Each structure stands twice: as C-alpha cells, then as structure tokens.
Amino acid sequence: MESLIIIPTSKAQALQRSGRAGRESPGKCFRLYPKGEFEKLEESTKPEIKRCNLSNVILQLKALGVDDVIGFDFIEKPSRLAIVKSLEHLFLLGALTDECILSNPVGHQMSRLPLDPMYSKALIQASNFNCLDEMLITVAMLSVESIFYSP
Known part of the structure; x- marks a missing residue:
C-alpha cells in the first residue's frame, strides 16, 4: 500500500534548497537541525x-x-x-x-x-x-x- 509519509531530506536536497535562498532577492537559509544531523543524512535520495x-x-x-x-x-x-x-x-x-x-x-x-x-x-x-x-x-x-x- 502506498501512503504519503514524511522522510528525512538528503544532503543534496538540503544543499539545493539553500541555493534557492537569495537567488531572486536577498535571503538566508536557516536549517532547523544541528550540523551533526546534517552529516548523518543520506548523500542523495533513492529514486521513488x-x-x-x-x-x-x-x-x-x-x-x-x-x-x-x-x-x-x-x-x-x-x-x-x-x-x-x-x-x-x-x-x-x-x-x-x-x-x-x-x-x-x-x-x-x-x-x-x-x-x-x-x-x-x-x-x-x-x-x-x-x-x-x-x-x-x-x-x-x-x-x-x-x-x-x-x-
């Protein structure tokens, strides 16, 4: 059965999102998790x-x-x-x-x-x-x- 569940992001997705901050106007990226948690993330997300x-x-x-x-x-x-x-x-x-x-x-x-x-x-x-x-x-x-x- 399929369902929509929340899963952790990957490092690649997190870096891509931070690149969006400031792209069209001044902005900053605030990650709401510790740096240690970022290091534990998968490098990239498996294809669905x-x-x-x-x-x-x-x-x-x-x-x-x-x-x-x-x-x-x-x-x-x-x-x-x-x-x-x-x-x-x-x-x-x-x-x-x-x-x-x-x-x-x-x-x-x-x-x-x-x-x-x-x-x-x-x-x-x-x-x-x-x-x-x-x-x-x-x-x-x-x-x-x-x-x-x-x-």
Whole structure:
C-alpha cells in the first residue's frame, strides 16, 4: 500500500534548497537541525521507483499494452524481484490472468482507478456488495499517515 509519509531530506536536497535562498532577492537559509544531523543524512535520495510498491506502475503499464514489464526500459530500473513480486500481487488480486494480461473486467476497472491496486480492488468489490460508501471512508482513512491531528 502506498501512503504519503514524511522522510528525512538528503544532503543534496538540503544543499539545493539553500541555493534557492537569495537567488531572486536577498535571503538566508536557516536549517532547523544541528550540523551533526546534517552529516548523518543520506548523500542523495533513492529514486521513488526503487523504494515504492510497483504494483500500480505495473498495472498502468499493462493497461497501456506493455507485455514485457520485466524488460521494460525504465529510466531507473527497479529490481527484477520487485517487478516479479508486483506481478504476483496483481495476479492474487485478480487484476492479471495466468498469462500476465489484464483480466476482464476487474483488471481493466482497477487500472482506471488512480489508487493502490489493493484499494481499487476493495472499492470494486464494495460496489458489488453495496457497501461502497463505507469502503470509500475506509480507503480514505488508510491513505493518510494519521487521521488524528495533534499540533
């Protein structure tokens, strides 16, 4: 499942941000963490495709007619294992057939929803069982880090 979470910045991102201060008008960069913390930061951030669940990416590629997702020419190639796990996940959800093509109608419906495939499958099934409103609330709550706010 995908969610938006707060992660530490990298040294490269921090340096890029400090370069923005004073670019168009006088300015300073104030880092709100100790120098020791800066030294502990990763040099650069891993590309998102190498650190996230690929199931939705694979589902979209399949919907676009890409047959060989393992051989697909990604800008940053994810690991073969990550691609295979995503294919297995999509098969278990019923989005792909034994031949690794989009199933009808579930796979096609799932590919049209801009959600994690597990959520899209849940919404499709909820619609079939007449409990879509409840599932929409559940998916919305699961899509954020916390539903509770504390200042």
